[in-house]
Amino acid sequence: RFHGFEKAHKMDPTSSGRGVRQFKTLLLNKLEKNEERQRKNIDEERQRKNIANFSQVWNEFITSMRWEDLISNRDRDLLLVPYLSSPLSVVQWPPFLLASKIPIALDMAKDFTGKADDDLFKKIKSDDYMYSAVIECYQTLRDIIDGLLEDQADKMIVERICDEVDGSIDQKIFLTKFRMSGLPFLSERLEKFLKLLLAADENDDNSMRQIINVLQDIMEIITQDVMINGHDVLTPYYKEDVLYSDEELNKENEDGISILFYLQKIYPEDPKNEIPGKDRSELTRQWVSYRAQTLSRTVRGMMYYRKALDLQCVLETAGDSDFLGGYQTLGLSENDEQAEQAFLDRAQALADLKFTYVVSCQIYGAQKNSIEARDKSCYTNILKLMLTYPSLRVAYIDTTEEQVNGRPQKTYFSVLVKGGDKWDEEIYRIKLPGPPTDIGEGKPENQNHAIIFTRGEALQTIDMNQDNYFEEAFKMRNVLEEFLKRRRGNRKPTILGLREHIFTGSVSSLAWFMSNQETSFVTIGQRILANPLRVRFHYGHPDIFDRIFHITRGGISKASKIINLSEDIFAGYNSTMRGGFITHHEYIQVGKGRDVGMNQISLFEAKVSNGNGEQTLSRDVYRLGRRFDFFRMMSFYFTTIGFYFSSMVTVLIVYVFLYGRMYMVMSGLENEIMENPAIHENKAFEEALATQSVFQLGLLLVLPMVMEIGLEKGFRTALGDFVIMQLQLASVFFTFQLGTKAHYYGRTILHGGSKYRATGRGFVVVHAKFSENYRLYSRSHFVKGLELLILLIVYGVYGESYRSSNLFWFITFSMWFLVASWLFAPFIFNPSSFDWQKTVDDWTEWKRWMGNRGGIGISPDKSWESWWDEEQEHLKYTVFRGRILEIILALRFLIYQYGIVYHLDIAHHSKSLLVYGLSWVVMVTVLLVLKMVSMGRRRFGTDFQLMFRILKALLFLGFMSVMTVLFVVFGLTISDLFAAILAFLPTGWALLLIGQACRPMFKGLGFWESIKELGRAYDYIMGLIIFMPVAILSWFPFVSEFQTRILFNQAFSRGLQISRILAGRKDKTASRTET
Structure with missing residues (x-):
């Protein structure tokens, strides 16, 4: 063998009387000895010296053969022993001995799954040439790439990757932390990289560009396909608020209330007065934005993940003696600033490898080129976020025009940018076959086009109304380990469900209701859905996806138009149908903001109800129902579309009961039935039925909420909260939302055509005008409420039975309560709704809206005709x-x-x-x-x-x-x-x-204008009937005060002066504070 000749060469004959015979004898003895034992006994320095000596002789011999034309140049290059350009830890053998060793090692590693590191390394070390080839290849490529890179940050990233490799080998967790299936792709790109280096011309920009692109591919393969447990966060964004401007902070609404004044009263304990004068404007903008549901709040919270990784790296890589000087001196041995900076750079480079945050700003390019003030402000604030957080990336859809066959044609690209010195810098640009939003819904397409820019094993989806907390960020490493735990059927999780902390429930009663409802769902609800029912799906952010599993199975959200309106849950359906496993974990939580106003909540419920209607019609639900066993199928039904179907059935039963009773009353059957003696024998049963119905109606619907509050805060607190919620008319609110679910779910089942509804995330003290409430609730609640009202009146006037029965009083009371909730809940939960001046203004504005004529380009909030046409869409x-x-x-x-x-x-x-x-x-x-x-x-x-x-x-x-x-x-x-x-x-x-x-037919007959006038007359009548009680109650000032107490009881318990806020009475001190 070749290295035997090298070892024989060190026994060079000397002039001490020993001859050629002794040299040959020693040569044969050395060749017969065990290779492994000899290598352990040879001193490393003498070995390298002998290798160098032999290599010199060998290379001279090969060179002489080339001079004599016995071999070609290619043969010479294969036979020569390479000269050391940098120190290596292994012997460098001639290339002909290392042929095919790297591909064989790669094949071995690729197929080496489910075994220990020692087995793989032992197999590689059994072939000395293979072992030397692997080490030489790794160390040489590392030195080449490090020598080519000029940016210190890039060098640091490469160094951290190599440190990860070396550390995992020493700890024998190499196969756990790296994915071997990506090595063949990496080998192909490295081969292309070396070929480009050999053929590159320093003065050729095209060659340099090709080398840079291949280097980017190599880094992407290493970080995305080879390295495991990288954590990415993806946030879809459209045109919501990013950071409030000074104008927005001080702009007063019709009540004289500005956002800044409102928040200063809501958070009086914040140390806002300690802000220096020169920085007060910018820090005040941040202070307000971090208390609203803005993108800047979300980005700040998600960047805690990177901050936690930085700190964890510092704590785990610094020596014990480094902790003696405190946090600021970690990593310093001689208080050297340069060493400190290098130490922190290493920590940041590791954090960049482990964490990526991509915000998919769908229209960022359009906002960049827009001349509108709001769009320009959004672009500027997003750019400021990228400059503030260097690891933040923004993905957007860019549109350009290209000449195709002499005609201009739009071309679409997915673009990824990062913050540079002053402006954004483009990283990637991927051409798309067409506009994504023409294929599917906007939000899921906004997510799906940006997935390609994420990397790593885990992908966390975060909505732009979420927040994070520094202490929770430290738990992410523990959560990611859940992907490695095998569950039932020896399956690993594909979606990790996380708990949410609702941070918007501290001011208004509606926000508190929604906070309690949402908290019970994301805790005890999803906990039971995951185990033992095994029917938990993806209900929205902040779940963590197995990125590799989902990116090869259609993405993290389906995006077909209309049918996939509730795009999030279809990701859970898709994962379950394709063999995935979904779990739920409550030892980590992410902040979540909910809708806090009545109209915002109703729009959200309408969107969810529409989405569930489309789910009912989808084949995903059909396939899951067919493939589940009976018990899992029933659990699946009642926890998804069954809840909304049951809500619709509940409302339909009220209609069936009242119409049935009216038919019996009008036809005279009721009197005949009541004369039957058997009816009078059921009095005891009626009493029992009425009693249990009261408990069933009042307690079962809120049982999960009470149980969760009891588990976390104690059952005394839960009982107290339940009583307070009833005093704040929570029953009215949830009864009203029952009508919202039934209407929009039923309409979607009948006609389809659901659409995304932007709910808005403003503050809660905005008064909704009467015309706005009428537009939003006329067909979903007011019409149905008035219909039930007429039914109850007819039943009460002409009906005679059950007048003395408790069951009669319970039934009629519950239905009158339903009617009252549907007709007047929007005004009860509308701030300043019973203020006399507001009432007068609302009536004037509503009459103007009813009288305005519609037409093309006139929005529904300006004209009744435009709204009426839209309502029939x-x-x-x-x-x-x-x-x-x-x-x-x-x-x-x-x-x-x-x-x-x-x-x-x-x-x-x-x-x-x-x-x-x-x-x-x-x-x-x-x-x-x-x-x-x-x-x-x-x-x-x-x-x-x-x-x-x-x-x-x-x-x-x-x-x-x-x-x-x-x-x-x-x-x-x-x-x-x-x-x-x-x-x-x-x-x-x-x-x-x-x-x-029959609109087309009546338009053809010329009767459509008459029908329109009839519709206007009915809307006038309905508006007058609903408005009269509100106007009458507005005469009494105490009603408005009582309403304010109901709406803002949580704020009063914290000592807030909401009445002053609603009245807009600012004192001079507050005015001076603002200025």
């Missing part, structure tokens, strides 16, 4: 089946007229169809009169005032004549007038709904 895209179902559901309103007209005094107890026919004649006559008035107003209202007044006078005289005849001749009574209103109002609404469902 779901009917434009529904299928024929949806229109038929809409018509069938509208026919229920005809029951009122059919039942009530036979109970009028003017009907004289007649059961003839003529009575019903005459009622339709009256209905058509009323509609024609209203149409004449509308046409007269349009034709004569402006230019012919006299003609219009004459027309109205004639109609009035005709109406009075007819009413006189009916009262005198036919026996019409006052009660008949009120009953007729109850009968004909639902009939007109039915005609309106049928007209909306």
Whole structure:
């Protein structure tokens, strides 16, 4: 063997009388001895010296063979022993002896899974040439890359990677910390890198660019495909607030309240007055932004992960003696500043390897080029964040125009940038086949296009209304170890669910309700879903994904338009269907901000309900239901779409009960049933049913919330919180949200067409105008509430049974409570809703909104017509089946007229169809009169005032004549007038709904304008009915004070002066503080 000749060469004959025979004898003896024992006994310095001596002779011999043309240049290069350019820890053998050793070692390592490091190293060391080739390759490439890099930070990163490799080998955890499957790809890029170096020209920019690109690929493969347990964070961002400007801080709303003034009253204990004068403006902006739900707060919190890694690296790499001088002198042996900087640079380089934070700012490029002040402010603040946090990366979708076949065509790129000296610097640019948002929903596509820029094993998704805490960041290493624990079926987790801390529940009652509800779901709820039910999915951020598992299975969120509106949970569906395992962990938590205003919460619930409706129609739910066993299937149903389906069924049961009771009352069946003696024997059962229903209604719905508060704070506190929540009308709030879930879930099931609803994350003291509440809740709550109100009135007037029964009182009370909640909850939980001046302003603004004409380009908040058209948008895209179902559901309103007209005094107890026919004649006559008035107003209202007044006078005289005849001749009574209103109002609404469902047909017949005017009239009536109680209560000042106490009781318990905030009465001291 070759090294045998090297060892023989050190026995060079001397002039001491020993000859060639002795040299040959010693040569044969050395070749027969064991190689391993000889290498251990030879001194290292003498060995290297002998190798050098032999190599010199060997190389001269090979060179002489080339001079004699016995070998070619290539043969010579393969046979020569390399000269040492840098000290190596192994012998450098001629290349011909090391041929194929590296590929063989790579194949061995790639297939070496599930075994210890010692087995792999022992196998490699069994071949001396392979062992030397591996060590020489590693150390030589390290020196080459280190020599090429000029930036000190890049050198530090390479050094830290090598330290990781060396340390893992010494600790025998190399196979645990590095993924061997990525080595073949790394070998290919290194081979290309060496070829480019050999052929490179220093003056050729193209060659240098190619070398840089290959180096970037090498670093990406090492950090993403080879190194394990890198932790990445990804945050999707669109155009939310980043950092408040001075103008936004001091801008006053209509009540004279600015954001800065509000927060100074909410957080009086903060040391804001200690801010130096020259830095006060910037630090005040940060102080406010860190207490709102802004991107800067999220970035600051997530960067605690990197800060924790820095500190952990310092603590684990510094010597014991370094701790004696305190934290600032760690790593220093002689108080040398240069050594300190090098030590900290090493820690930061390691943190950069372990942690990456990517914010996917979808329209960052558009904001950069925009001329609008808000977009420019968002761009400037995002750039400032990148300059403040060097490890922050921003991904966005860039659009450029290119000439294709002589025509301009838009080209789309995914771009990654980082902060430079003063501006952003582009790192990567990846061409896309088209605009991602045309394929799917905006938010999931915003996440999916940026995943390619993340690296490492674990990917944590963080929403932009979240926060993090420094003490929690230290637990991330423990959480990442959960990926290595095998669970049922010998499977490793693919999604790690984390607990959330809701930080927005400290001021308003609504925020407290949502905080308690959300806390119970992210703790005891998800804990049970994960184990033992095994039906926990991904419900949003901040779960941690196995990045490699999900990036090869469609990403972390599905993004098909409409059907994947709730994109987060489909990631959990996808992971479960593809063999993944989802766990939940509560020893770490991440901050989360929730919606705090009534309208914000309702929009959020509407979005979630729409999403669950689309889930019900999706094949993912169908496949999971088919593949689960029975018990897991039922758990899956009741914890996902079943909850919303049950909410819809609960509301439908109220309708079925009341319509059934009304039919029995109107048809006379109720009296016949009540005369049956068996009915009177069920009194005891009725009493028991009423009693248990009270407990079931009041306690079971809040049981998870009470249990979680009891576990964490004690059951006395839980009971007290429960009582306080009821006093603050929590039941009204949750009953109202029941209607939100039922409406939007049912509409999605019938017609589809759900859409993303931006909820906004503003502050809670903003007063919502009456027109805004009417637009948001008219069809989802007000219409249904008024329908149930009419049903209860009819049932109460014409029904006689159960009047003395407790069950009757319980049923009627619960339904009246439902009606009151649906009609007036938006005003109860709306700040300043019962302030008289606000009430007057709201009425004036609502009348203006109702009278404004719509058209192209007019937003729904400016005109009733634009809103009315938008409210019917779901009917434009529904299928024929949806229109038929809409018509069938509208026919229920005809029951009122059919039942009530036979109970009028003017009907004289007649059961003839003529009575019903005459009622339709009256209905058509009323509609024609209203149409004449509308046409007269349009034709004569402006230019012919006299003609219009004459027309109205004639109609009035005709109406009075007819009413006189009916009262005198036919026996019409006052009660008949009120009953007729109850009968004909639902009939007109039915005609309106049928007209909306058949819009194309009525447009063709020319009746659409009449239907629109009928819709306007009904909205006027509904608005007046709902507004009257609010206006009456606004007369009494104590009502407004009582409402403020209910809404902001949490703030009062902390000694806050919310009443002063709502009134906007700033004192002079506060004004001076702001300035």
